[in-house]
Amino acid sequence: MSEKFDVIVVGAGPAGTSCAYECAKAGLNVIQIERGEYPGAKNVMGGVLYRKQMEDIIPEFWKEAPVERPVIEQRLMMLDKESAITIGYKGLEFAREPYNAFTVLRSKFDQWFASKAVEQGSLLITETVVLEVIVEDGRVIGVRTDRPDGDVYADVVVLADGVNSLLGKQLGFHKELRPDEVALAVMEVINLPAERIEERFNLEPNQGCTYEIFGDGTNGILGTAFIYTNKESINIGVGAMLSGMIRERLRPHDLLDRLKSHPLIRPLIKGGEPQEYLAHLIPEGGFRSIPKIVGNGVLVVGDAAQFVNGVHREGSNMAMTSGRLAAETIIMAKEAGDFSENMLDSYRIKVLDSFIGKDLKKYEDIHLFEKNPQYFKEYLPALNRAASEFFTVDGTPKKEKQKKMLQLMTQSKSKLKVINDLYKAWRVMK
Numbered sequence: 475m476s477e478k479f480d481v482i483v484v485g486a487g488p489a490g491t492s493c494a495y496e497c498a499k500a501g502l503n504v505i506q507i508e509r510g511e512y513p514g515a516k517n518v519m520g521g522v523l524y525r526k527q528m529e530d531i532i533p534e535f536w537k538e539a540p541v542e543r544p545v546i547e548q549r550l551m552m553l554d555k556e557s558a559i560t561i562g563y564k565g566l567e568f569a570r571e572p573y574n575a576f577t578v579l580r581s582k583f584d585q586w587f588a589s590k591a592v593e594q595g596s597l598l599i600t601e602t603v604v605l606e607v608i609v610e611d612g613r614v615i616g617v618r619t620d621r622p623d624g625d626v627y628a629d630v631v632v633l634a635d636g637v638n639s640l641l642g643k644q645l646g647f648h649k650e651l652r653p654d655e656v657a658l659a660v661m662e663v664i665n666l667p668a669e670r671i672e673e674r675f676n677l678e679p680n681q682g683c684t685y686e687i688f689g690d691g692t693n694g695i696l697g698t699a700f701i702y703t704n705k706e707s708i709n710i711g712v713g714a715m716l717s718g719m720i721r722e723r724l725r726p727h728d729l730l731d732r733l734k735s736h737p738l739i740r741p742l743i744k745g746g747e748p749q750e751y752l753a754h755l756i757p758e759g760g761f762r763s764i765p766k767i768v769g770n771g772v773l774v775v776g777d778a779a780q781f782v783n784g785v786h787r788e789g790s791n792m793a794m795t796s797g798r799l800a801a802e803t804i805i806m807a808k809e810a811g812d813f814s815e816n817m818l819d820s821y822r823i824k825v826l827d828s829f830i831g832k833d834l835k836k837y838e839d840i841h842l843f844e845k846n847p848q849y850f851k852e853y854l855p856a857l858n859r860a861a862s863e864f865f866t867v868d869g870t871p872k873k874e875k876q877k878k879m880l881q882l883m884t885q886s887k888s889k890l891k892v893i894n895d896l897y898k899a900w901r902v903m904k
């Protein structure tokens with residue numbers, strides 16, 4: 475395999491395939507190397523794929539891609555032991571073209587997407603592990619794979635190898651991930667007949683919904699639990715900061731078992747048949763954890779560059795946009811015949827100037843909620859108790875009720891401390 479290509483892409487997740495697709499479409503000689511048996515075989519995602527960033531690459535993709543249901547309703551649940559405050563939005567405009575988002579099963583979607591890159595002329599090699607990046611005179615010139623004679627050379631190598639990018643580490647672009655930079659997520663795909671999903675979630679055929687669950691779903695650790703509806707299955711999972719799990723001595727599958735047996739969640743999955751169990755890390759370090767993403771002859775995209783917005787559950791879209799922007803830069807570099815760090819740096823500038831850089835910067839202090847567990851562990855249950863008081867009709871005059879609700883909110887803390895915490899939270903989210 476010691477051939478020379480224009481571009482080597484390591485990894486066939488959404489970031490790598492977006493880059494391979496765009497480069498091949500522009501006529502570049504591309505090889506994409508994936509360690510899994512097929513693209514998607516090793517990939518885990520809650521399952522919401524956003525239309526806009528995918529459509530920037532393949533217009534009207536939903537007409538042929540294996541999508542599950544268009545997402546028409548998104549609910550946020552603040553869950554306590556046996557209650558929840560729920561807010562959300564359901565809009566029928568999301569059930570029609572051009573749509574907003576779809577649920578997908580990555581094992582099907584990634585295969586389809588990679589096949590589109592192949593149609594553009596990209597060469598896809600599966601069941602092949604890239605062991606290391608080949609560096610000569612300070613420049614990345616290729617990769618070493620686990621195949622016999624498995625060295626491959628190119629003008630530029632794109633690292634799209636996911637959250638724990640060993641190749642990025644080899645180049646010294648980033649260090650070992652710290653437990654407060656990653657969430658550990660586990661999820662199950664549970665089979666349920668379509669009619670039952672539609673009854674339980676109040677949906678018509680070809681409509682889907684998502685639940686993001688805070689508080690008791692993660693035992694108060696910073697993170698979210700989730701439920702997403704597919705055509706004939708439900709994805710249910712929990713992702714919580716690794717630092718929090720270590721602190722609380724929790725194991726991820728215990729969190730998932732707790733969620734599945736929660737009295738408000740259990741009826742939604744009752745009678746379903748577990749089909750698949752998956753676990754994965756999610757890069758949640760935010761803006762400050764972005765590693766070096768450009769070097770001589772090398773670019774880093776997607777999760778390998780830590781591009782995930784945990785607040786809005788956006789990762790696959792950032793992966794696709796970063797892959798596309800990397801391709802734009804490579805095409806420009808090819809025209810100039812210059813693959814130096816200086817030339818490729820326009821990728822970094824474009825990414826930071828896009829919604830990726832701007833959104834990650836906006837939430838750069840989100841770890842306030844991890845360092846201060848009172849938000850999910852005390853205020854959220856207190857809000858539930860206040861809501862219960864509000865909805866209980868027991869003859870108490872409303873003015874007295876309001877007072878009682880305020881007392882419930884500030885029970886174990888001074889009013890000043892509560893106001894200070896609320897102010898800090900507002901500053902992080904604003």
Ligand code: FAD
Pocket residue numbers: 484485486487488489490507508509510513514516517518519520521522523524602603604605634635636637659660661711713754755756775776777778781782787788789790791793
């Ligand atoms: P990946 O999808 O991880 O792909 C990396 C690929 O590289 C893999 O196929 C892997 O096999 C391959 N690879 C790695 N190392 C090598 C090597 N050395 N040689 C060859 N191949 C290699 N995002 C959303 O937008 N919506 C959601 O609802 C959502 N939910 C999520 C729920 C969970 C539980 C998790 C874990 C993540 C979720 N995300 C979600 C985030 C999203 O999945 C990621 O941001 C996205 O998959 C990143 O794409 P990627 O291509 O960068 O990396």
